[in-house]
Amino acid sequence: MGRRWRDGRGELVVHGGGEGPSVTVPLEIATSYRARTKGLLGRDSVEGAILLSPASSVHTFRMRMPIDVAYLDRRLRVIDVCTMRPGRLGMPRLRARHVVEAEAGVMAGWGVRGGVSVEVIT
Numbered sequence: 001m002g003r004r005w006r007d008g009r010g011e012l013v014v015h016g017g018g019e020g021p022s023v024t025v026p027l028e029i030a031t032s033y034r035a036r037t038k039g040l041l042g043r044d045s046v047e048g049a050i051l052l053s054p055a056s057s058v059h060t061f062r063m064r065m066p067i068d069v070a071y072l073d074r075r076l077r078v079i080d081v082c083t084m085r086p087g088r089l090g091m092p093r094l095r096a097r098h099v100v101e102a103e104a105g106v107m108a109g110w111g112v113r114g115g116v117s118v119e120v121i122t
Helices: 033-036 106-110
Strands: 008-014 022-030 047-052 066-073 077-084 099-105 118-121
Touching: 008 047, 022 033, 066 106, 066 118
Parallel strands: 022 047
Antiparallel strands: 008 022, 008 118, 047 099, 066 077, 066 099
């Protein structure tokens, strides 16, 4: 059940899990080594979120802002969500296959939490 995306843009759909409507967020997709390595480095903000795939951990060295990080399994179910300040190294999540990053604080408003399913539309 491998996912094959290309660098580019899409939408992230957060399914409410029966607790409300789905939320759709603009998404930047980074699948190449170069795009994943760059990620959010050097940015002051991000429009929506960025998907790093494949990835099981992230760091915030040389970042200018704190970020929310959601770790996804191979079925795009959220394993964990955490907020990371600049200059931190995140611990790898063993079952994580993809990572979604966004500005700190926004994922809670989107309903992103452990156990929730998301969908990537390209």
